[in-house]
Amino acid sequence: MEVLNGKGVCDGIAIGRISFLKQHHAVVQRTRVEDPAAEQARFEQARDKAAQELSQLYRKALREVGETNAGIFDIHRMMLEDEDYNESVENLIHTQRVNAEYAVAVTSDNFADMFSSMDSEYMRARAQDVRDVSNRLIRLLSGSAGNGVPEAAAEAESEGRILCADDLTPSETVQLDKTHVLAFVTRHGSANSHTAILARTMGIPAVVGVKDLTDAWDGQMAAVDGSQGIVYMEPDRETTTALLVRQEEAEKYRARLRALKGKENRTRDGRTVQLYANIGAPEDIGAALFNDAGGIGLFRSEFLYLRSDDYPSELTQYAAYRKILESMAGKKVIIRTLDIGADKQIGYFGLGKEENPALGYRAIRICLTRPDIFKTQLRALYRASVCGNLAIMFPMITSLKEVLQIREIIAQVKAELTAEGFRYADHVEIGIMIETPAAALISDRLAPEVDFFSVGTNDLIQYTLACDRQNPLLEPFCDTHHEAILRLIGMATEAAHRHGKWIGICGELGSDTSLTEQWLRMGIDELSVSPSQILRVREKIRSITVE
């Protein structure tokens, strides 16, 4: 047994085999093809090759594990021949002029989603088969190494794995199929990196910064202790037993939290606070509701832009917002407008490289200088506003001028919609993120112009302490409880309340239960946290006496 130390960023215990992510093939790139007919021919070749591979696998499995288990490869082969699947790929190649890999990936997602949404558990599990067979095609198309035959590959699909990688980019973490991931372990990364935040969102045990991690461990047994930040390689029986006991305790803890569903977020002495969820895609709404979120305190709208190959149209956005609002059935949904920049790139925006992206051309700065993009989003939001309880929030505010400009654009958008005969809700709350020291310092000037503040603690910490949160070397210097941070939040709270406005916290500090009591004393009105953290924070709130 070998014991490796890292930083635990999401609690939980996982025991299983390691799968080392080969990152070059993790993401399918979209490219434009000049000759769709040739691209289609490539697709057909790959399909023939995939069918051959699957026949070989079928025969091999038939010999070794029998007909019942081998059947899955037969099904995969039939999936390859499905008319609708092939039509979808071919249509994408011809009408969108995309490469075959991309066409397959999109088709795969659509069909997998169809299965995932079915009411039978068995059928939902078939989404995995669609992905499996599509990945085989993509691998063949991109000519990557490996012949795809080994049993290990088939085995990996059926049992969960501990996913290891040097590091995971936000897009990789998002795009990974999480159903079979028992835990994340990365060589790089810090507690505040996107990987860590996403792991917590998904409730998957995670350890980052494991310096001694190597891909030589691919396929070996390991045990991951997310709360202690330890990875045991080839754990001995004693260790495994101890961890299993803790795993059981953790299950009991989860059961205790489950019992808090439907209970109020009320302190012992009767103070209540709103507890909302932070989410980044419509499919997270389920987790938010499942964990009893009172509303959505931060809906990151980037998904619309990330999942599109061009600026999403007003109608596309409207449909998405409408669906979100309707799924939340009257509960408040705070949608944050586009928040991208040089560190969160989207190809078609054509943003240049920057020396210092955190301090660069991003978020509201892009929106205010490219009003076409901004107005499209606002029009879609206002049109959707009649379908539920919408609030809109603007990121990266540093000055009063920005807020006034935003309000002017909103007035234009409303006037245009009225002129065109579109309806919108009478009162849509407008809020701003307090995530720069500047915004906190002038919060008394900003408060009269908005309905609410929401503190983005991640950026507020980074900008106040001058610490890049992705840089693990800075962790000793990045004291998230630094007095400067607490004072800035205190100032903003005082300013908001003085003007009769409410204030929430939607950053990571919102779920830091060692600060919950302080937030309540400060007068914070709302905490918005990852869905998986809601009940834990509720438990904390219910244990506190404020006065």
Add this chain to the structure above:
Amino acid sequence: MKEFKYVIRDEVGIHARPAGLLVKEAQRFSSAVQIHRGDRTADGKKLFALMALGVKCGDEVTVQCQGEDEDEAARALQVFFRDKL
């Protein structure tokens, strides 16, 4: 057009394996094959569409065959359902 009704007995319904076999069987004939469940219909020659129909144990399906060889197709499929589902 030939049509017959059948109540599914297989515990998992028309799951992947029999769906695949059913598609293969249907494809042997030139006739169009439609499978109806409630108010939804799937082309019996398309695997994903058939699976998406989500036919469960106890569901009644109506199978319709239309075309030159509809008699043979309906007969063959009736046997198939009885044997496999």
